[in-house]
Amino acid sequence: MDVRRFWMQWVVMLGILLVFSHSAAAKEPSSWKVNILPQDKAVGVAVDDVITMTFSGAIQLKNSRDITDKSWLSLVQLVDEKKKKVAFAVKWNDSAKSLVIDPVGNLEAGKTYRVTLLAKKLKDARGELNPELSVAFATKAPVDNIAPQAVILPGHGAKQVKSGEKVTLQFAEEVALVSGETLSSKTAGKLVRVTDEQGRAVPHTVTWNKSKRTLTVKPKGKWQPHTSYHVHLVGGLLQDRAGNANNSQSSSFTSGAK
Template sequence: MILVLIAAVSAGAEDRTPPAIRVLPADGADDVRVDSQMTVTFSEAVKLGNGAAISSRNAGSLFVFTQLDNNQSVEVSVSWSQSQKRLTIKPKKPLAFGGTYQFKIPAGKVIDRAGNGNQAVLVMFRTEEAGPPLGVSVQPTHGETDVPVDSLIRLTFNKPVTRANKTEITNDAIANIIKINDSKGRRVDFIGSWDADRRMITLDPVGNLNGGTTYTVTLLENKIMDRQGVKNPLVISNFTTRPALDTIAPVATINPAHGSSNVSLSPKITLQFAEDILLPDGTPLSSKAVKGMILFFDEKGAQIDYSATWNKSKRTMTLKVKGRLQNYTTYTLILPAGCVKDLAGNVNKQAAVTFTTGNR
């Protein structure tokens, strides 16, 4: 009686369940990437329906993969993983954009260890639409001026992209894709980062950029590719940084220099500026204004009469003494503070020189 019960239990445990099959992309999937591969995963160890072992060489006989739009078979490469019980199917070229595909495994193509054959599997999916041509926008924009010197530079693509060799873009690869140069052609070092979700490359120049300088950002040709296999054209974008803030007061170089001796009794005295200057109220400088602003006196404090001229192109004030100076006498010339300002609004500080004449 006990033996009969055991036999009954053993008979009830017989495996009659067909192997389950999971296919990706799943049935009904939409917007599938055109560079996708398919996977077929079995729930248990299987072999061909004729009992032969499955291999990468014969696994192509298990399925039919068709593009329904033109009723053409999809050319694929197939690999089989016995340990993972998985079939990987990779199209030899990208799938068509906006295409409808059918993947079918007929019933009985595989069997499990108990000899149960699979049920038929039918999967249909649709690929992503083509979308616009590959494009990239650059910030700062081309021709932009007054760009802060601490700005980041961003290149944003209008669709998913990879490197032209079909590998993913990495931070380390960016230096081989994009260049930054200043107006003299010198290369600007930067730290690059890639944000795949935003399809954005960010360039952070090492240190601040120079003020008042034009920079060129170059995306090298054929370095980036979209899913359709279209590579990028050469992209060149220029921008100019904000001029450096001028906080330096205008300074005059005076001749004769301070401490000079044996100066001529009929000297040509000049005050030359290194930058353009105006009167404090913003009006242009004139010879008449120069005459009224410079103090010139001898060692006893007596004022020295002189004529003055202003040469705008040379940024030079010239003083000529009326008459002659005295032999072996010390003279002082002073340009008081606040007499002129530069184009940035910085006013001059007081400048003074003392010199001594000779006997001629």
């Protein structure tokens, strides 16, 4: 009876030890620690930045071969926001356990990218295969430093312009008055000056079409026949959404017969 009790107690203790050992093994954290830069969800990343992966310990390919620069091309993936693969070059520093990923050409501004270390491609000193590791980041939005410019019609040097023809100045982007006033037909008159070949001011009206981003200039009356006219868009009075002020623009044309 004592022997049976002894064996039962021994079996129970063995079971408890197995449970604890299994629990400890299950809770043992992965040894894979990789520092990836840019960090996940980083924004404002420069378009010419490189991506780095720094490993906490020695690693090798899962087939136990040493890692080379070439081998990394099948271990890492870089894609854009449309999941299109982005070409890159790599440089592996084995002593520092650091990988530099250099996209071919600059990344696009204002776009999101994801870099991924594919799963089960590498193993550490304990023989543990790597999990998939991935970060996404966004590049810095493009900077608009181009002044708004108008396309003026009739074009510079045009001849035989009809006596009742309008002059249009159309912008490719939204513009507003630098002063903060609302741009409208009531406030657009100061934006355009018209003179004749003698340099005399020509009475005219200026209207603004917001949807077409167009200033329309009409003479009060008609253009005089066989006369040269000079249309001048005053600089520094308009600005785009980025705050770039417009430069002065000029165009000349010659009217035809009546």
